Amino acid sequence: MQQVVxxxxxxxxxxxxxAKKFCQDNHVVLLVARSKSELATAKKTLEQQYRAKVLTLPLDLSVAGSAKQLVKFLTKEKITIDILVNNAGSGDKQAFATADSEKVLSMLQLNVIMLTELTHLLLPGMLKRNRGHIINLASIAGYLPGPNMAVYYASKAYVLSFTRSLAEELRGTAVAVTAVCPGRTKTAFAARAQIDEALFFRGAQSVEQATEEIYRGILAKKTEIIPGFLNKPIPFIVRALPVWLISRLMAKVQR
Ligand SMILES: NC(=O)c1ccc[n+]([C@@H]2O[C@H](COP(=O)([O-])OP(=O)(O)OC[C@H]3O[C@@H](n4cnc5c(N)ncnc54)[C@H](OP(=O)(O)O)[C@@H]3O)[C@@H](O)[C@H]2O)c1
Incomplete structure (x- = not known):
């Protein structure tokens, strides 16, 4: 069945x-991001490659009230969302004491508040219609302490914890919820977060490789997806070792 994502x-x-994966499966996608020109390029590529129906909305989701603005747009355009992918996120590598406070607050707004608000706004409709899937982009960082990126790691721990709790609340309903926890993945994110040169980032997965596994997990409606065989043991290792040791190691690799 064709769904709106x-x-x-x-x-x-x-x-x-x-988005490519959903288009390949003949779904309609609505892409939201800030850059109009990048949205236009993405739309053109998806329409040409998959003959997909692609809608776009340029919107800065790190601005307070943007989730409501997005839902207003959906109501006005009479768009019903079947699958919500809470993917937009930002990170910044800075010692907390000297971090730019605007960047810190906008990161929390995007990674935590907007994701929560949008989920809260769209979930009741999904429950009413007896179908839906909410996919939250957490990170392997959600399992770890992250010295020098403390707020980013904490924001992803929030997404993971929130998703796990929601999955239990929604058990027995027709709405699924998934936390996606990628490890290092080669995208523009690393350069923006200033971690592309870090020792920690070497050996990052390609976005295609990571997404292949993520999409399989989405179709299987898994609660947690950790792509990459090197990433899968991380939660177990973290549980087995003392927290101070993990924090010390993370501070070393993420200088
Ligand atoms: N790459 C990794 O290593 C990695 C690992 C684990 C988890 N993740 C998580 O995966 C998600 C996607 O990351 P990615 O690596 O694919 O990042 P990316 O390549 O930098 O893409 C980020 C996307 O989000 C949009 N975006 C960023 N800030 C926004 C804002 N304020 N309002 C609206 N849209 C915004 C960007 O478009 P505009 O810039 O035009 O707005 C772009 O479409 C994030 O939540 C990230 O934390 C990434």
Whole structure:
């Protein structure tokens, strides 16, 4: 059955790679991001490659009230969302004491508040219609302490914890919820977060490889997806070792 998929941050990186997968399966996608020109390029590519129906909305989701603005647009255009992919996210590598406070707050607004608000706005309709899937982009960072990227790691721990709890609340309903926890993945994100040169980022997965596995997990409606065989043992290792040791190691690799 054809479904309508809303992908925040769908113009590039993991969001765009997921959009390709949904288009391949004949779904309609609505991509939301800030850059109009990148949205236009993404739309053109998807329409040409998959003959897909692609809608776009340029919107800065790190601005308070943007989730409501997005839902207003959906109501006005009479668009019903079957699958919500809360993918847009930002990160910044800075010691917390000297971090730019505007960047910190807009990261929290995007990674945590907007994701929560949008989910809260769209979930009741999905429950009423007896169908839906909410896919939240957390990160392998959600399982780890992240010195020098403390707020980003904490924001992803929030997304993971929120999704796990929601999955239990929704058990027995027709709405599924999934936390996607990629490890290092080669996208524009790393350069923006200033971690592309970090020791930690070497050996990152290609976006195509990561998305292949993510999409299989989405179709299987898994609650947690960790793409990449090197990433899968991380939660177990973290549980087995003392927290101080993990924090010390993370500080070393993420200098
Ligand atoms: N890459 C990794 O290593 C990695 C690992 C684990 C988890 N993740 C998570 O995966 C998700 C996607 O990351 P990615 O690597 O694909 O990033 P990316 O390549 O930088 O793409 C980010 C997407 O989000 C949009 N976006 C960013 N800020 C936005 C804002 N304020 N309002 C609206 N849209 C915004 C971007 O478009 P505009 O810039 O035009 O707005 C773009 O479409 C993020 O949540 C990230 O935390 C990434």
């Amino acid at each position: 809303l992908i925040t941050g769908g113009s590039k990186g993991i969001g765009f790679a997921l």
